[in-house]
Amino acid sequence: MPEGHSVHRIARQFERNFVGKQMRASSPQGRFAEGAAMLDGREAVSVKAVGKQMFLEAEGDLWLRVHLGLYGAWDFAGEILIDPTIASANGRMGQTNQRGTDLDAPIVDAPILDAAGENSLASIGAPRRARVHVRMSEQTKGLADEGSEWPPPIVGQVRLRLMTDITAADLRGPTACELQTPDEMLASVAKLGPDPLVGDPIENEERFVQAVRKKKAPIALLLMDQSVVSGIGNVYRAEMLYRARLNPHTPGRDVPEEIVRQLWHDWVRLLAIGVETGQMMTMDDLSPTDYRAAMASRDDRHWVYHRAGLPCRVCGTEIALEELGARKLYWCPRCQA
Numbered sequence: 251m252p253e254g255h256s257v258h259r260i261a262r263q264f265e266r267n268f269v270g271k272q273m274r275a276s277s278p279q280g281r282f283a284e285g286a287a288m289l290d291g292r293e294a295v296s297v298k299a300v301g302k303q304m305f306l307e308a309e310g311d312l313w314l315r316v317h318l319g320l321y322g323a324w325d326f327a328g329e330i331l332i333d334p335t336i337a338s339a340n341g342r343m344g345q346t347n348q349r350g351t352d353l354d355a356p357i358v359d360a361p362i363l364d365a366a367g368e369n370s371l372a373s374i375g376a377p378r379r380a381r382v383h384v385r386m387s388e389q390t391k392g393l394a395d396e397g398s399e400w401p402p403p404i405v406g407q408v409r410l411r412l413m414t415d416i417t418a419a420d421l422r423g424p425t426a427c428e429l430q431t432p433d434e435m436l437a438s439v440a441k442l443g444p445d446p447l448v449g450d451p452i453e454n455e456e457r458f459v460q461a462v463r464k465k466k467a468p469i470a471l472l473l474m475d476q477s478v479v480s481g482i483g484n485v486y487r488a489e490m491l492y493r494a495r496l497n498p499h500t501p502g503r504d505v506p507e508e509i510v511r512q513l514w515h516d517w518v519r520l521l522a523i524g525v526e527t528g529q530m531m532t533m534d535d536l537s538p539t540d541y542r543a544a545m546a547s548r549d550d551r552h553w554v555y556h557r558a559g560l561p562c563r564v565c566g567t568e569i570a571l572e573e574l575g576a577r578k579l580y581w582c583p584r585c586q587a
């Protein structure tokens with residue numbers, strides 16, 4: 251399930267490649283044919299991500315709302331502009347490149363790509379094998395365009411294809427893909443809990459603290475309740491609770507206020523790292539070697555997530571796994587007693 255950082259990255263990709271441009275829209279699969287026809291030919295005006303949802307504004311007061319859900323993903327093809335602030339392998343900020351399939355030499359400052367494809371720019375959402383050429387526009391200049399068709403062939407069930415003259419974005423498997431009026435869009439956003447990257451930071455924190463402190467549901471459920479806080483999924487939930495050494499079953503109203511604030515600040519921090527690197531890096535203070543390993547492999551970057559039965563990295567106790575709210579919850583019974 252894509253968590254909030256992925257959706258913010260997708261929105262940024264649309265910002266760079268679609269906003270200000272006229273879009274061609276189609277629904278190769280047919281399930282969004284009417285909506286695509288409405289979007290076709292309009293200019294993309296703005297885009298925002300709130301939690302796990304993306305809202306793309308088209309000229310004429312029309313909004314596209316997309317929720318990827320468990321299986322959705324966007325695949326980008328063609329010329330894709332890369333965010334110059336993407337953190338590089340060694341943590342420096344600067345101009346970095348996504349290695350294209352036809353570029354042989356590794357680029358020294360390239361971000362470390364995860365084997366599972368979590369931070370792939372070609373496909374953002376549910377991890378899947380990248381099948382498209384992702385190249386920086388500057389690098390494609392003058393290069394023979396080998397093996398890449400334009401427009402890219404339709405592969406699988408593409409609900410919506412958006413294109414400019416040079417970039418294509420294919421949406422597959424979303425939970426929601428619909429058009430909205432401005433009022434409907436605002437109503438959708440109003441239902442969502444605070445997102446650290448949207449709106450006023452102080453107001454956001456207060457909303458989160460108040461929402462948690464008045465509920466008796468376990469904190470582990472509240473963190474994934476999108477009306478309480480936006481963008482947290484199963485990975486961040488488990489990791490944040492471990493980082494706070496908090497028992498997942500603690501009712502929200504019994505979590506001390508300072509801990510609730512600490513959770514919020516941790517989410518602010520982790521989300522920023524996730525948006526920057528494309529990965530849910532939840533460990534701090536790693537040595538450069540450990541950092542590289544952790545960026546390259548999920549198994550090396552989490553405290554408890556996906557570690558059921560393995561010894562806790564801190565106390566050695568077996569990490570517990572239980573079902574909570576129909577999702578798997580990982581935690582250390584000793585550190586989080």
Ligand SMILES: [Zn+2]
Binds near residue numbers: 562565566583
């Ligand atoms: Zn432990």
